[in-house]
Amino acid sequence: MSDFLRPAARAALWRWREVLFAAGLAVLGLWWALGSFGVVRWIGVVLVLLGAGIAFAGWQRARFRQGGQGPGVVxxxxxxxxxxxxxxxxxxxxADLTRLELEPAAMPSPHWVLTGVGGQGLAIPVNAEGAEALFDVFATLPGIRSGHMLDVLERTPGARVTVWEKERTLLH
Structure with missing residues (x-):
């Protein structure tokens, strides 16, 4: 069964798995909402809304994934x-993260550059194995704009870009 699809097609389907699941859920909900009555119709409407929410989140995650074939493990x-x-x-x-940057000129692929409280840095290739877990980490940073982060990742700028920086608290 694993030979049924080409590896590139299988990888593309796996990358967009949440969106495909959400589309199936929304189609089922739409079928129930339009073809049923009573409680089943309202369950269908809820499934359509739930599918739309999962599709949006899955679309963001799919844009963040870079293949996982790069050097290292996250x-x-x-x-x-x-x-x-x-x-x-x-x-x-x-909790110690103070700055998140994208370094597009790093070799062999662009790197996320994380800076900690003491100035220590950690450079992680965007396509390292397990790097999709970074999306959840970055999404929890206070004040980060996920859309901006995904746009920077997709367009690969020519110079280092600061995606997020911790707001500094002043004493006075």
Missing amino acids: VLDERRLVYMGPLTGGTMDV
Whole structure:
């Protein structure tokens, strides 16, 4: 059964899996909403709305995924981010994150550059294995605009771009 689809087609379907699931859920809900009556009709309307919400979230996640064939492995364990790469690596607590940047000129692929409270840095390739977990980490950062982050990732600018920076608290 695994030979039924080409590897590239299988990878594309896997990348957009949440959107495909949401579309199926919405079609089922639409069928119930238009072809039934009573409680089933209202369940269908709820399924359509739920499908639309899941489709939007899945669309954002699919735009963030980069294939997972890059160097290194990303692991998220209890709000601690760990990157194990062939040449570099490190750990950083999500709470200590002060700046998030995209470095498009890094080799062999663009890197997310995370800066911590003490100035320590962690560079993670956008296509490292497990890098899709970074979307959940980045989405929890206060004040981040996910749409801006995805636009920067898709258009790959020519120079380093600051995607998010922690708001500094002043004493006076």
